[in-house]
Amino acid sequence: MTHLLAVGGSDAGIAAALRARELDPTTDVTVVLADEFPNFSICGIPYWVSGDVATEASLAHRTRADLEAAGMTVRSSTWASAVDVDRRLLTVTGPVGEEEISYDELLIGTGAAPARPAGVPFGEPGIHLLHSMTDAEQVVAALEQLPAGSRVAVVGAGYIGLEMTEGLVARGFDTTLIQRGPEVLSTLDPELGTLVTAEVRRHGATVLTGSTVTGITLAGGGQWRVATSSTSGDAEGTFALVVVCVGVHPVTDLAVAAGVQLGQGGAIVVDASMRTGVPHVWAAGDCVVTHHRHLGTTWLPLGTTAHKQGRVAGENMLGGSKVFAGSVGTQVVKVFDLVAARTGLRQHETGPLDVSPLTRVTVADDHKRYYPGAVPLTISVTGDQSTGRLLGAQIVGQRTAEISKRIDTFATALHAELTVDDVIDLDLSYTPPLGSPWDAVQVAAQGWERAAAAANQAAVDQAAVTA
Numbered sequence: 001m002t003h004l005l006a007v008g009g010s011d012a013g014i015a016a017a018l019r020a021r022e023l024d025p026t027t028d029v030t031v032v033l034a035d036e037f038p039n040f041s042i043c044g045i046p047y048w049v050s051g052d053v054a055t056e057a058s059l060a061h062r063t064r065a066d067l068e069a070a071g072m073t074v075r076s077s078t079w080a081s082a083v084d085v086d087r088r089l090l091t092v093t094g095p096v097g098e099e100e101i102s103y104d105e106l107l108i109g110t111g112a113a114p115a116r117p118a119g120v121p122f123g124e125p126g127i128h129l130l131h132s133m134t135d136a137e138q139v140v141a142a143l144e145q146l147p148a149g150s151r152v153a154v155v156g157a158g159y160i161g162l163e164m165t166e167g168l169v170a171r172g173f174d175t176t177l178i179q180r181g182p183e184v185l186s187t188l189d190p191e192l193g194t195l196v197t198a199e200v201r202r203h204g205a206t207v208l209t210g211s212t213v214t215g216i217t218l219a220g221g222g223q224w225r226v227a228t229s230s231t232s233g234d235a236e237g238t239f240a241l242v243v244v245c246v247g248v249h250p251v252t253d254l255a256v257a258a259g260v261q262l263g264q265g266g267a268i269v270v271d272a273s274m275r276t277g278v279p280h281v282w283a284a285g286d287c288v289v290t291h292h293r294h295l296g297t298t299w300l301p302l303g304t305t306a307h308k309q310g311r312v313a314g315e316n317m318l319g320g321s322k323v324f325a326g327s328v329g330t331q332v333v334k335v336f337d338l339v340a341a342r343t344g345l346r347q348h349e350t351g352p353l354d355v356s357p358l359t360r361v362t363v364a365d366d367h368k369r370y371y372p373g374a375v376p377l378t379i380s381v382t383g384d385q386s387t388g389r390l391l392g393a394q395i396v397g398q399r400t401a402e403i404s405k406r407i408d409t410f411a412t413a414l415h416a417e418l419t420v421d422d423v424i425d426l427d428l429s430y431t432p433p434l435g436s437p438w439d440a441v442q443v444a445a446q447g448w449e450r451a452a453a454a455a456n457q458a459a460v461d462q463a464a465v466t467a
Helices: 011-023 042-050 064-069 133-144 159-170 190-202 253-257 303-316 403-415 420-425 440-466
Strands: 003-007 028-032 072-075 079-084 089-094 097-102 105-108 112-114 127-129 151-155 174-178 206-208 211-220 223-230 233-239 241-244 248-250 281-283 290-292 296-298 331-335 338-344 357-365 376-384 390-398
Touching (some): 003 011, 011 028, 042 133, 064 072, 105 303, 127 133, 151 159, 151 233, 159 174, 159 190, 159 331, 190 331, 190 376, 190 390, 211 233, 223 241, 331 403, 338 403, 390 420, 420 440
Parallel strands (some): 028 072, 127 241, 151 174, 174 206
Antiparallel strands (some): 089 097, 211 223, 223 233, 290 296, 331 338, 357 376, 376 390
16 A cells, blocks of 8 residues: 655645545545644635635635545644655654654645745734734734724735735725835736726725835834835834735745755746655645746746646656646736736746747727626737747736636637637637627737737838838
8 A cells, every 4th residue: 555645735735635545545645734724725815804705614625524534644733844765754743742654655745935024023913924824813813803994004915915905995994005016916017907006996995006114113002113115205104903915935944854956936846747856755836846838947836736736746656647737827816896817928027938029908898898787808918929929918807707717718828829810710609798709808819910910010111221
């Protein structure tokens, strides 16, 4: 009987364990996790904080009982500290003290940890990170002690920061969102990001863009003074609670102790089979480098990627030959009544490629205008001006406009290495309440083709003048 040992009970570790048990129900699987929350949806945390998800337990993809019923041994509140590669032993410290667990194949799925910027007094009451279920419990407990209308600051306007801002506004808090970049959601081009910034402000939150937090200090009365600096001058505000959401870094201490090599972003180097290069040691999820279908190897921590990588690892740990097909970085987020999505590369991200990037922004209705409720979609398409190859897309529009479906159309095209013209030729569904004979993604693709033709003609004309 093969004994698989997974360190980490989130997306990658559980996906690997489930796949192994699916392929061979006799496989002995042990999952080691440092907290008490196996297989919880970290992505759902802001919605529990907001109250959209009624209970903490609802965030569990599967309960501990479900996992044990699936044939796994779950070792919670257990910290893995060392790997004896030669003897295939993992040293852990848990409720019964330090011990060694043997394995035939080991998966490291230790994930990522939140960044802790300098000048922030983490650990003090009222100063919170938001990354784990324990973090979420602490934030919810703190919010429940605050009177309605209390001032709360969110530092960082990425996906979690935006979702938290929406949740805090919904709970009646006077919320300020502090963002270092020129617009919220820096994964979008500013032209589209400004639409999201406006949406946050429209719902009553204060948004400070182009602002860097320079210090957080006690102001008395249980309040915190947050100082910021920007090109428009320094400022400060006083808040009852501060939530910091400014990114993550891979957790690799255990992997380094096992002799595993690190690569981009300080993440664990793995091949497409999720092998680390150390015998019988595999890795997957937010702690590993990512194969990107355009960029080659990069680091792109996403839950969808972690699930796929874990599944690949689970199959290969039993002797399979599965490979991770690669990511194109598809992401989507709801911000109040808007949805913002992206896939592939933005123009400035194409630098490593031998391409001539061109980006065109088009506004198109989500369905036929004569049918009530039509709303505009702002769609950015990036392609290679020389070959017509699709390189990336971004969409911002109303929540009702099926934006996730449309970004998935672009993502599928990117995965298949289609040209922009190929997107125009796709046979997409149509009915007046939901779309148009030319879907919005095709209208945007046509807009890009016109822009590319004009740019190519201008280059020809310029060459003729120069000659």
